[in-house]
Amino acid sequence: MTPEEYTFNQAVALLQQGKVSQGIELLKPLTHNNEFAEKVLQIFFKVAMQQQDTETAIAYCQQLVSIAPTKLDYVLTLVQLSLSCGEFKIAKSALLPLYEANPKQADICFQLGKVERKLYNADAATRYLKQAMQLSEQFKVPALIEIAFMHNEQLHQPDEAVHYLEQAIIHDKNNLQAHFALANIYEQLGHKDKAKQGFQRVLAIDALNAMAQARLADIETFSERDAIDYEQACLTILKRESDDIASADLYYALGKVFNDCKNYQKAWHYYVKANQYNKKYLPKYVRQSVEEITDFTLARNITLQEANSSITPIIICGMFRSGSTLIEQIISSNERIAAGGEIAYLHSSLFNLIGDVKALVKKAKLPEFVNGYIEQLTLRSEGAQYVTDKRPENYLYLDIIKQLYPKAKIIWTERDIKDNSLSAFFQHLGPSLNYAVSLSDTLHHYEQQQRIKSHWQSRFGNNDIFTVNYDQLVCSPEQVLVPLFSFLGLEYNNEARSFHNKSGAVSTASVWQVRKPLYKSSSGRFANYLEYIQSDEESYLDAKKLLNS
Template sequence: ANAISPKHTPFMHNLANCLVHHGETDKAESLYRDIIEIWPDSSQAHWALATSKKSKDTSHIEEMGKYIAKNDNNPLAKSFYYYAMGKEHEDQQNWSEAFEAFQNGAKAKRSIEPFDEQLEIATFDYLAENFTESWLNDGAIGCRNDAPIFVLGQPRTGTTLIERIITSHSDVHSAGELQQFRLAIRRLGNTKSSKRFSPEMFDSAKMLDPEILGKMYMQTTGKMSGDSPRFVDKLPQNYLMLPLILKALPKAKVVHLVRDPMDACFASYKQLFADAYPHSYDQQEMARHHVRYLKLMQVWRDRFPGRFFDISYEETVRDVEPHARALIDYLGLPWQDDCLNFHQQNSAVSTASAVQVRQPAHTKSIGRWLKYEQQLQPMLETLQQHDIYQ
């Protein structure tokens, strides 16, 4: 499409995004700059340019600053500009300027991305009350296919890193962040609610035949799961559906990422998402969500011992090999040294970590929130109030 219409900016942007996903960031950067030359006030191109490379000076920040006032009535454009400016300030270790930009970006995004916290509370409560050990072990038999590997948890906690380690193995294909399990629940349960997750959805899911659910998931992932014996579904939010996954696909493996709560919360807060994670645009809402998530995962851990594998982001990046070996062993795969060279993979990465995972593991993100400790007091205090952070 871009070859046919070489100056059509939507096609150019799609091509540039594909280049980033495949690790060709230099070519992508050139295309983003071409888009900006054609359309100087392309907020999304400016944001994509900022996230595809490391900033070395303030020239692009100053350029973007000129367009903020022009987009006063366009909060989406403002959010793109502010998050881009925050990222480039952070590249240059201008911590206070970076935080101000992230905060402004979050405020702009929140104005058009509401968060129904009461619905989330009701959904988490329903899950904890209804998906019990006796429900899981009621005698119903799910789909016995052992191909799926679920990597789940919170976004920006190392899920892509762990997926890359796993999919560096010759027997495993990266299927990406798949919506198919949730969509199978909605379809089979005839869910009417327009909300992504709700008590209504899980109430109907509780009564589904697990074998039919598992088979529908396998059928609908067929085109994405590749030709390898195993595949990874890396949708972080699958943790909400963990009991259903265990029942529908009892031979599937589940890997759960664990990361420092403040680093995890701040990593989401400073990330501009498309249409997911609406809780991430307010410090206290982000922290309260994280509390609910941690408590729910502990419920699953207590009820379903040994059914999923916790892996620490911090411990893994500090010493990759022993944790990679333990991970591969849990998955029942023979060890391959390629699993240590995950950053050399040439397969596509379509998440916010597309640039980072092309690099070897590093510890630079551990404790990053401390650079903003003063500004992040509302987040920290909320976690402390729930005995999550001391």
């Protein structure tokens, strides 16, 4: 036995005994040994995965791919890990050599198509996905679904997406993903009956599908009798459901249906359970980290050149659930304004650089970055002069936006913070909105936003930032909208009376609310739940500061 073999066997024995750090230290020198490097890296990869250290696992997988670039298992593992972390360029770099060596292998073409879609390279994605379809019948339906996602989410062509999903269903009539995606698009387009039928079709194929059952709750307004029937259907699924995310979906849905029929005690019970499940898998809201982001933003003082663009963004920011979608629908009823929705580009490009002002400035000056945002605006403009961007986190980048687009206007939506906190608590939100599972954390996030808002107001003034109060808007729309349109340099033409009939997709939690005329029932909503918050010790302690605000 060679010394290297002895060391390897000794390290493996230590790992089997649970002495991970000792085993790893013994193995490290063998990563430079051609005979043992691959085996050692396999072990390192498995250990990193067991420790849920995805970033390190990706690094080890990259090394394995560099040693054996044609091993499909290594490449596909790297691709899946990279996709799960949003590292799409790593996935593409791993796949391209494999594709060049095997251009007629359908699964490689399919994976490349998925990656190119994630990178917003529509032409390349379509080419690879269609190639996968031609090479293998196995990939026909998955490729059609991927192409549909691209048309809906990136090219903003929902009708094309519907076409591809219908083709997928022709080839596989019981494909759950295709039926669910089709129902989702119909919901975004405001086609209530088609959306309802689509989710019911999913349940006809899979009676215990929690997501489809939950989505039905948003489509209808429930009576007490309907709510009880719906409750029984959800509880049947919950008895067998082991997934925390799916369980949270159903509890949020149950809260919504009992809120509809004004059974606020039962609604609160289910909303609390929903947030308990949501907390299990969301990252913890760390107040210190949020305060540091605020401090970094307030301290920034940078200079950028104006972008060369014929389109001007209208930035709508503020707290989630404060009326931003409603305002977007109203102002984009004007033919000179196109609804851009929540454009992820700025936040996804800049957020990780907030703590490093030099890196942030370097990124913001790159022509690729500037042109990338212009492309996103152009894609949504439909020939309009202005495009809204209502990504909530854009309040962090107003200095960058105003330097790139000096004529940009900022609309800041606000709402009674008690109602706002409650509305966020009632929604199943993702990791970036993890404050929503706690009423006091939502108040803390609001307070940090207000610090930043005051800073921008002192810097840009009232000619560039207009505050829209949701409660004032629904009570006296013209008192808000006439000066708002004047602020935008446009004339108000009674858009408040017609916005709910506006066609086009809406892809936020307010999808059905903004299809209705203005209503006041959400103002003062906190009062409906005050008794139940106060009678629940944990909820009361969480909401104590909010109650006094």
